[in-house]
Amino acid sequence: MNLDPYLSSVLADLDRATALADEQTRDVAARVATAVEPALRLALVHALSDAAASITSELGDAAVVVRMEGREPVLSVHRTEAAPPMPPAPPAPPAPEPPEVLAEDDGETARVTVRLPQSLKAAVERRALEADVSLNTWIVQALRRATTGASSSSSSSAETPTASPTRTPRRVTGWA
Template identity: 50%
Template sequence: MDLTPYLDSVADDLGRATALADDHVRDVAHRLAVALEPGLRLALVRAVSDTAARVNTDLDDAVVTVTMDGRDPVVTVTRTGPTEEAHPAPGEAAPAEDGDLVRITLRLPEQLKARAEELAGRADQSLNTWLVQAVRRSASTDEPPTSPLTGSRRISGWA
């Protein structure tokens, strides 16, 4: 998403506001517009990110992510839910929504984090989006998660 037109619009508005001023004031306004550009760019990126987060709370079958490509944000929508065939028929109840987003802290071994980042990169997703999808996939199955203690290699008996 190219932010230049929005930033140019602000600079143009400032230029119009100082059009009747003397050369010194117009020069100061121009330098001020140049100095404010990084802060305005950051504010716009935050607004886009906040919008994506808000949209995520309203969607139950997609995740909206904002990544940076140089100085410009890139908005990506990734479908995570069931395909159209899995949507309820008219008159049937829709699946429950996920609800509001919450922030958690997840502590991973360094090698596992690196592997997850690699897989997220292969899927062209942020690590957060990839983890959300992995948890959704895992939570959507009726099978309990397996662990080394409950897997097929479990040994029981007396020693």
């Protein structure tokens, strides 16, 4: 595809825009036009490539390809065969188990939505209020104690959830 007519059109428009200007301004405009011609050419090639990609995304069995021959882009359509159906992927390997020892605060946070019975939520909110901490802080502290087995020596029974009596080195059971 010859881009010269499009570039000439832009340069002619620039020349018309500066027709009423003085000679020095018209000379500067002509120099600027010469300097930006490669950038304009590249922008046109990018526009053609984007258009080809857009058209290809809507074609099922063909692809529009833009290739360069010298300074000029050449558009072509390539027919593709329908790809055979892919066999099902094997199941993913199980996720690695979390480390036994959790960092006190690794700086990252994650959001978790938990559905609780209303009575349990009310009880947890009371405990957080008694401990003078936010509900979120109380829950994080309870989960941290439940997963590390550590208990704070400065906390009272009102501040901390009771630990489940069935505790093994790897699993905690019961309600928190």
